[in-house]
Amino acid sequence: MNAAMKVASVLPSPVLRIMAFVASLISVTVGTLCLSLDRQIMSLGLPLPLVYSYSLPSTSPARVRISRSSGSSRPLPWGELAISLEDYYNASKRTLTFHEDEDGVVISPKSRSSASVELPHHSYITVSKDWRVQKFKAIMRGIEDTGKLVGGMKRRLDEGFWENQKAATQGDSGQGNILRLCACAVVRVKVGNKPYVLLTQRQLRKSRDSTFSGMWVFPGGHVDMVEGKMEGLSAAARREVLEETGLEVSGAKKLCTYQASLIHKSRGYLICFFSCDAKAGGFASAGEALSGVCRKEVGAAALIPETLFKHGIFSPELCSEFGSKEAAQMARDVGMGDFDGVLVEGNEIKNKKFSIEEIVGDGGEGARGGGIGMAHRWAAECFRNEGQSEGQSEERKKEN
Numbered sequence: 001m002n003a004a005m006k007v008a009s010v011l012p013s014p015v016l017r018i019m020a021f022v023a024s025l026i027s028v029t030v031g032t033l034c035l036s037l038d039r040q041i042m043s044l045g046l047p048l049p050l051v052y053s054y055s056l057p058s059t060s061p062a063r064v065r066i067s068r069s070s071g072s073s074r075p076l077p078w079g080e081l082a083i084s085l086e087d088y089y090n091a092s093k094r095t096l097t098f099h100e101d102e103d104g105v106v107i108s109p110k111s112r113s114s115a116s117v118e119l120p121h122h123s124y125i126t127v128s129k130d131w132r133v134q135k136f137k138a139i140m141r142g143i144e145d146t147g148k149l150v151g152g153m154k155r156r157l158d159e160g161f162w163e164n165q166k167a168a169t170q171g172d173s174g175q176g177n178i179l180r181l182c183a184c185a186v187v188r189v190k191v192g193n194k195p196y197v198l199l200t201q202r203q204l205r206k207s208r209d210s211t212f213s214g215m216w217v218f219p220g221g222h223v224d225m226v227e228g229k230m231e232g233l234s235a236a237a238r239r240e241v242l243e244e245t246g247l248e249v250s251g252a253k254k255l256c257t258y259q260a261s262l263i264h265k266s267r268g269y270l271i272c273f274f275s276c277d278a279k280a281g282g283f284a285s286a287g288e289a290l291s292g293v294c295r296k297e298v299g300a301a302a303l304i305p306e307t308l309f310k311h312g313i314f315s316p317e318l319c320s321e322f323g324s325k326e327a328a329q330m331a332r333d334v335g336m337g338d339f340d341g342v343l344v345e346g347n348e349i350k351n352k353k354f355s356i357e358e359i360v361g362d363g364g365e366g367a368r369g370g371g372i373g374m375a376h377r378w379a380a381e382c383f384r385n386e387g388q389s390e391g392q393s394e395e396r397k398k399e400n
Contacts, residue, residue: 182271183236184220184376186383187249189289189303190281191340196303197383198278198290199359199372200244203299203344214299216359217376218273219244237274245301246292251276256382258375273379275386286340287351295344302341302354308334310387314360314372314380324360324371331356 187198204214221244223236231239234252241249255273283289286303293301311334312318318327331337339359343352361371372380 181223181233182220183223183233183240184218184271184273184379185237185241185249185252186218186255186273186275186379187241187245187247187278188276188306189247189278189283191283191286191289191303193282195306196286197306197309198245198247199302199304200293200298201300201302203297214371215361216302216372218379220271220273223272233272234274237272237276241276244294244297245290246294247289248279249276250279255386256379258378271375271379273375273382275383285351287342290342291349293342293344293349295347295349298344300341300343300352300354302339302359304339304359305336306387308336309380309384312381312384313356314377315384318360327360328356 189196189198198219199216200219201216202213219241220237221240223233224231234254237252238249241247252274253276255275258271258273278289280289289303290301308314308331311330313327313330315327318324318330328337337356339354339356341352341354342349359372
């Protein structure tokens, strides 16, 4: 405002002063928006030569175009940027849409009803080498355990979701662009009286068709079709935890959803995350708690102190290619850089201590020798927020 007034004050004509004032005010407004978006995007620490061009239409929310700089051949991390921009607009109850054109991708925030979203949700956009954006629409925003849509949305069969789900479960590889439904669980395990959170490392496989090979994830897997009917989501999460870790869990509280696309498999995943507790409590050690891990599915497992999640160390921004070292250092700074767990070697399960560096990796999602999957980083962040909300509720109860 002050800048606009200074520009207008040096002009002789009142009309020119008014025009200059309005033009300067618009420029300052757009500049402020650009600065906010720049800070939001660059807070990820992306050392990429990105070019941003902004427009601020008077009749619609701001649109931001993100395109690669000339001469740059490095793929743009659309998933990271999508998360950052989604967070930026969450407070104003807007959602983001992605439109591809010959110059790049236009990201447009649109108004949405706050009642239309039951669970926290993110879409992850990936880009192929030829810069063609592969996007699977978010078919679900809120999900009941029966698999029905909630939040005022109707079933959308135009994508053939349920037919594709059945075909994918039955192994029909002829279906293209299948959106598979998965269920995962953030499991609390008590060793002694201390609460921990279970992370598992997928078996390292060299096959190009393998998913999350060698990565650290929350236990989970595909939702099955049983006698032509879809398995309940929380039931699927509990079953997967039991199959992969040998732990029975209770509760299964809905946490968040996440949508990812895998270009090399021409397939997408809609993952439903739950938070739950292991039924058995008071294990004497991590080795005892994790003695039942599945040797075929799990390469390793570790118990992470629940308090570590409160520091946001497993957030999407930190546990990425450019933030993993910072995340590891943050864990070291609070004295929690090594964790008890088990390692699967052939038919043996051996006790092992894992470092935070082994878990967050050094190359982000898809890197060998560690790394936490993008969807699971998002779930970790939602789990942290859930813990903060529960803590605030407990404080209010004590005050009353």
